[in-house]
Amino acid sequence: MNTLRTQLFNSKLESFKEVNVNDMNVQNLGRVVTEQKGAYMVMTKTGVNLCKITGKIRFETVTREDLPAIGDWVLINDEGSTIEKVLPRASKFSRKKAGLEADEQIIATNIDTVFILSSLNDELNIGRIERYLLLCWESGANPVVVLTKADIYKNAAEKRKEVEDKLYGVKVLTISSITKEGIEELSPYFGMGKTIALVGSSGVGKSTLTNLLLDDDVQKTNEIRDGDDKGKHTTTHRELFLLKNGTSIIDTPGMREIQMWQGQEGLSTQFSxxxxxxxxxxxxxxxxxxxxxxxxxxxxxxxxxxxxxxxxYQKLQREIAYMERRGNKRLESLERKKWKNIGKQRKLK
Structure with missing residues (x-):
């Protein structure tokens, strides 16, 4: 595994040098694999370290976007205990945080592909999948709809065709993590340095697929309830895993709410x-x-x-416009608070 990480980190170091991030070496490069109560587990060339952020990052933070997130490449100090800088993100998959406040929840960053998992049953919800697609198009990652439980539900091929017809050009696959049916169709999205995020409702098979790909039972699993896409939250936090082929997999908890944070570009793509x-x-x-x-x-x-x-389309258009208005007002308020705090610090000096 150390050899695999060395290969991965060396390749990533070169890519960051291409965007003029030169103040680092591979020993200080890390990737956030999970977050635990304000602390971060960071994968390095030699292992996984528990890190905190610097006071400077905490002080300069205006929104959640300024803090590290799962999938972020970061610079850590020589001791491997502190995150000193979050490196430029290639993509960011986020939604509005559950609740009334206009806050962003970052699900994963620096992802190449999002597997949107949905169980093959009579309650398969196209509208819900479209919401995931909008978030995906907005993130900069490539979406793939993965219909799971092909070993249980009949007429999988017909259901796949039906979903394809309604999603206008989005790639749709059917799989079974139990019989391994269709798993080979996922292979084009894997490779050294690639990152895939798994999203979807609880119980649709995200953790089961993660275990299959890792060839290890690292994630607890639970069966979906008969007749709908609702299941128990067996995955309680987001976590990044590194496969033997150099692909990173980010498993995520089931989302009960898929509220738009931003999405105008995604709307134009999905409903072109x-x-x-x-x-x-x-x-x-x-x-x-x-x-x-x-x-x-x-x-x-x-x-x-x-x-x-x-x-x-009209419903999502209204929702996105509403969230953009709320988000702009909140950002203005946070900026005012930031400069007010800076002013107080200057007076103290």
């Missing part, structure tokens, strides 16, 4: 067909209700566009 239609409307500010020359309305009436898909 609707936005292209909207550009053909007679009026640029068309609301797609009663205006004459509305291309979207014409397409719905002709049966070319599913009205439920359009309704989902």
């Amino acid at each position: 067909d609707i936005e292209e239609l909207a550009h053909s409307c007679r009026f640029k500010d068309c609301s797609h209700n009663e205006e004459p020359g509305c291309r979207v309305k014409e397409t719905i009436l002709s049966g070319e566009l599913d009205p439920n898909r359009f309704s989902q």
